[in-house]
Amino acid sequence: MTPIDGLQEGLTARPLTHDDAEAVTAVVAAEEVIDLGEPEVTVEDVLSDWLRPSYDITESTVGILDGDLLVAYGDHSGPDIGYTAVLPAYQGRGIGTAIARWLQAKARAAGSPRIGTQVAQGSAADRLLADLGYEVRWTAWDLELPPDREISARPLPDGFTLRDAEDADREAAWTLVEDCFLEWSDRERMSLADFGARVWDRGGFEPWNLRLLVSPDGQVVGATHVFLAGDGGYVARIAVRPDQRGRGLAPPMLVDAFDRAREHGAVRCYLSTDTRAGARGLYEKVGMEVASTWVNRAITL
Known part of the structure; x- marks a missing residue:
């Protein structure tokens, strides 16, 4: 069993295993x-997060159970990143607070100066974190393209092409995406193996999920990671090399990703x-609309 302070009598705690993935999904859902x-x-x-080679699920997770039912979980996903969820029927019993303290201890032991997480703005989790002293670091949005709407985008410049990535392209795609995301993201570079766990080793991966933009001289200058999530097509990553920006490449890449989905x-x-990315205006200009708003909250340890 995993020691965790503040749980009500009758609840137990233990590390999670890969077999708990569906139960965790149900709690988050x-x-x-x-x-x-x-x-x-x-x-x-x-x-895809749990199967990263750098990740130890036994050391990084806690599940809270009422008998055999998983009612909440905590996940120290990275040095300063924590995830948690509590079944709505079990909220208000101190479980979220207990997991928050557990995540703080995990981050402190890992040498991190802070721990944070992203929650829906105005949600129970948002209110709890605010009460616990977590401050907003940034605001995030899910933007959706309505089902009956198309993106009007000019064609790619002459000589540029979009194609599925091949195995030989993986390191180039990883380098490009990480270089672009680290321009504004305050974190360490993700390893190729961990990146792969979230992209080409993700369950159900097909070649069309990773699309590459190739310049006239054959260089990979853009990449899009898109996959199906339920009835939705989700663009998890889109990146254009800095020296190629301002040429109208992102809208055709989005059109391509959404068409494939x-x-x-x-x-x-x-x-x-x-x-942090400053891209919301671009997405709204091509017809996307804000579907939900999130806040990333963190606390200094």
């Missing part, structure tokens, strides 16, 4: 129904961005 109106998380989301059954298409 139950919160999302309350906060967003519908669930967004998939079991592939959970497992729709060809494979997506009813709706969406992505996420936040104030």
Whole structure:
């Protein structure tokens, strides 16, 4: 069993295993129904994080159980990143607070000066974190392209092409995406193996999920990671090399990603961005609309 202070009598705690992925997905989904109106998380989301080679699920997670029912969980996903969810019927019993303290202790032991997480704005989790002293670091949004709307985008410049990535392209795609995301993201570079766990080793991966923009001289200058999540096509990553920006490349890349997703059954298409990236205006200009608002809250340890 895992020691965790502050639990009510009758609740137990233990580390999670990969076999708990569906139960964790169910807990997160139950919160999302309350906060967003519908669930967004998939079991592939959970497992792609847990299957990173650098990650130790036994050391990094705690599950809270009422008998055999998983009612909450905590996940120290990275040095200063924590995830948690509590079944709505079990909220208000101190479980979230106990997990927050557990995550703080994990981050402190790992030498991190802070711990943070992203929650739906105005949700029970948002209110709890505010009460515990977590401050907002940035705001994030899920933006959706309505099912009946198309993005009007000019063609790619002459000589540029979009294609599926091949195995030989993986390191180039990883380097490009990480270089672009680290321009504004305050974190360490993700290893190729961990990046792969979230992209080409993600459950259900198909070649069309990783699309590359190739310049006339054959260089990879852009990349899009798109996959199906329920009835949605989700663009998890889109990046254009800095020296190629300002040429109108991102809209055709989005059109391509959404078209591929729709060809494979997506009813709706969406992505996420936040104030650090400064890209919300671009997405709204091509016809996307804000579907939900999130805040990233953190506390100094």
